[in-house]
Amino acid sequence: MPTETPRADGALAGLARFCFRRRRLVLLTWIVGVLALAFLGFRFGAPSDNAYSGGDSHSARAQALIEQHFPDQQGDTLTLAIKADGGIDDPATRQRIEQVIADLAASPVTGPVTSPYEDQTLVTQDRRIARTTVPLTDMDVPRADVKPLVTIVKDASGDGLTLGLGGDKAEKAETPPQGPAEGIGLLTAAIILFIAFGSLVAMGLPIVTGLMAVLGGIGVMKLVGHLVPSPDFTVLVAVLIGLGVGIDYALFILTRYRDSLREGDDPETATVNAITTAGRAVLFAGTTVVIALLGLIAMGQRMMTGVAVGASTAVLVTMIAAVTLLPAFLGFIGYKIDALRLPRRTARGQAAGIPTRERRTLAERWAGVVQRRPLVAAILAGAILLVLAAPALSMRLSLPDASVQPHDRSSYTSYTIVTEGFGPGYGAPMIFATEVDSAGADLGPVVEAVRNTEGIASATPPRVSQDGQAAIFMAFPETGFQEEATTDLVHKLRDEVLPGVTGGQTVYLGGPNAGAIDFADETSSRLPLMITVVIVLSLLLLVALVRSVTIALQAAVMNLLSIGAAYGVLVAIVQWGWLGSALGFTTEMPITVWVPMMMFPLLFGLSMDYEVFLISRIREEYERTGDTRIAVTRGLARTAKVITAAAAIMIAIFTTALLGPDVSVKQIGLGMAVAVLVDATIIRMILVPAVMELCGDANWWFPGRKSRKFTSVPPAEVEEAARV
Structure with missing residues (x-):
């Protein structure tokens, strides 16, 4: 984000010139590189690793005992x-x-x-x-x-x-592939780009750039999986994020390029200007997304570390493509960026979204409305966000099982039959494991205490391992895998029942259901740490970018509000069942454990994208005029169209996840689409201009900054900016 006239001799300017002038070499390198990475990644990439248990939990210790002493229990x-x-x-x-x-x-x-x-x-x-x-x-x-x-x-x-x-393997075997969902998202993105640019050439460049970046990024991600294994859903998440940010980053740079051409620059100069302004913002925004994603490492969960590294790799490749591949494409296109354009009735400048003196744009008029009543606008916007976020207070976390699968699946049929005949708890077995001194060890009192606990339907006799060093038995609850009563029962057995009957002997409660509960508990306990890490690192980066502590703090608070609203809507639809069936959720279900912790860094990073591109224009105007109101009005006017188009593309790509078969990916797609919609409307169009109007010159506070002189603004211009 430039605060002054971009340097024509900086590193980004040099990179832009090189890619523009040596476009054939750059394009050939990208084509060969992407094909090679895709071949190596899909042919020799690491297999996925979906293990979510680990650490020092009850279920992890139980599983360790079973693996050590009961080799016949190893197979699925x-x-x-x-x-x-x-x-x-x-x-x-x-x-x-x-x-x-x-x-x-x-x-x-x-x-x-x-x-x-x-x-x-x-x-x-x-x-x-x-x-x-x-x-x-x-x-x-x-x-x-x-x-x-x-x-x-x-x-x-x-x-x-x-x-x-x-069974888990049966569920995965009959789950169909994602299908044409991404294709539908790309088609929708193409339509949005065509509406925004009105040119087939300008429409195609962001899509081609995004596709090449995503393909190369997934190839790299699969190879990196040999060092940091990731779960199977990482590819879907990387595709959603990679396509979204890849197309958006190219869109922002392309918009600056077209603006520069209209101001009289030649294609090479326009390319350099676009990369040193919007390209610089892309690098900062992409770095924020990467930092936010790497915040998942703070969860201390191997699976989430794999997701963080894998998805960050995909975003990193899209950033590189935006500032290298796209300039090469611009070198081939030159002045023909608006080729294959449909005629429009509006003037060229207005069609391009450039504000004019003769006719104020809708965004300018809207900014005037908000700035006339900033306190009222801020209170109303904040109230709406808090209402949307309220359901998140009742969020429950779990992992999907057969009970939430589509009803035409064989796994769901198995679930319904077993539930009818043997009770819902058969699908949530509890496995108790402990070390013993000999094959004749007596676990009878423990089994009896578990069997007599309220909520337990039945318990099996204990079984001692062949080496006489460990014993296991199973118990089945009266309630199902997804029910809150089952979670409460697991905690009751661990905290109250087992300590009272084991006589100092440690009995671990494990099994698939207990493992999911431990995963959820661990996630809930470490989520605040991850949120803190992501916010602090992102704030430091944003402060370095915009040179304003106030704006960085505003961005953090607003991002938290939009993410909270997304969590609330997700709970209302998925967990409470509001419109759930219409959106592809067959039944009410808890939120998948990894979804909220995956959503937070992704959405915080993506929200920073819009913040960077909006504040960059506002900052440019403020550096020129020294008037916050004029800067906000013009910045909003110049970015409203491109941010709206970028958000629409993101929403289109994320909502295509609802067309796929994986309920967890559906959840993250829905949550992220809602968050982007809230961010691009309530946050950027209402809360940002209202709060900046209330803060005035305090927006630009930075320790040690000295006052500076600004270019004078004609009085008529000031009056015009203040009028609605």
Whole structure:
């Protein structure tokens, strides 16, 4: 963000000239580099790592004991659920069930399958519902190898027999790919760009730049995964963020380039001006996003560290593309930036969004309205944001299970059958593990105390490991995986029941449900630290950029308000169910654990993007005129169109996540779309001009700054800026 006339001999100016003049070399380097990175990344990239447990939690210690002393428990498992309207003992039905079990057991990725006809504990008393466990031979069985098992079960259903295959691997195997969602987002972005620029050439440059940057960024991210593993959803998040910021950064630079051409500069000079002004702002804004993302490392969670590094890599590549690849493209385009343009009825300057004396733009008139009643505007905007944020106070965190999947999935069918026959707690097993002195160790009192705890449906007898050094048993709650009562029960068992009956012996409570609860608790406890780190680092960077402590503090508070509003809307839609079904959420559900902590650094960084581009223009006008009101009016007028277009592109890309199959990615897409909408409207169009009007010259306070002289502004211009 320039505060003075950009240096024509600076590093950015030199880079812009080099890329402009050696455009063929730069473009060829980018094409070859992106293709090479994409090939290496997709061919030799690291596999995803979705492990979320770790540290020193109860569930992590339980899992460590199981892995050390129960090697036969290492493989993952699937659950075959069976429901027969006429009972499972009907001869024809039994033949079909036994054939399915035989087919599942014959797979090279499964172990022996116990038939429910051999174990009566696997069948309900009315003999209509049964279940059995299908062990997998390896924890890392590819989803492609599990997909045929799901197909076997689905094909065998019908004629009074309903079968479902549940388990984490089954859910992933039948989850369809993201599909054409990103393509729809790109098409929408193209339409928005065409409306903003009115030119097919100007429309295409940001999209091509963004696509090349994202493809190269994902390739780098997959290679970096060998050093810092990341979960499978990181690619989707990186695509959403990379496309959004990649197109937006190119849009901001391209807008400055076109403005410079209209002021009479030749293409090379216009390119240098665009990179040294908007390009500099892009580097600061992108650095803020990267810093905010790296704040996830403060969570101390391996999975989030992988997301932070992976997504930061994608953003870093988009920044480099904006200041190198785009200048090369501009060297080829030159004066033809407005080629293939549709005719418009408005004047050229007005069509480009340039404010004129003859006709004040809507943004200028709106700024005048806000500045006439700044206190009222600030109070109303703040009240709206607080109301939107209020539902966030009741946010619950969990991880999605089969109960929140689309109802046509085999995993959901398995869940409903097992819940009907054996209770909802069967999908939330609690695994208790402890070290023992010998194979004859007596865990009877512990098992009995757990079994008699209110909320426990049943408990299994204890099992001692072959080496006689550890023992485990399982218990099933009366409530399901997603219910708050299950979380309360886990805490009660750990805090009240187990300490009273173990006699000094440490019994750890683990299992998938307990692991998710520990993950949520750890996230809640460390989230304030991450928020503090992100805010402090971003503030330091913004202060260095705008040379104003006041504006940096304003930005931090406003960003927190917009993120809080996004959290509140997300809770109302996903957790409370308001409009949830219309937006692709099949049922009410808690917020996925990693979504709010992923949203915060992303949104804080993206909000800083808009802050940088708006304040950059305001600062330029203030440096020229010394009048805050005129600076705000003109800055808002000159950036309203481009920020609106950029926000619309972001919203279009983020909302395409709602078209995909992953409920967690849907949540983050929805939350981020809401936050960008709030930021580009209530924050930038109301709160920023209102607060800056109230602060006046205090906006530019910086320790040690001396007063300076400003270029005089004609009285008529001052009067015009003050009129509505």
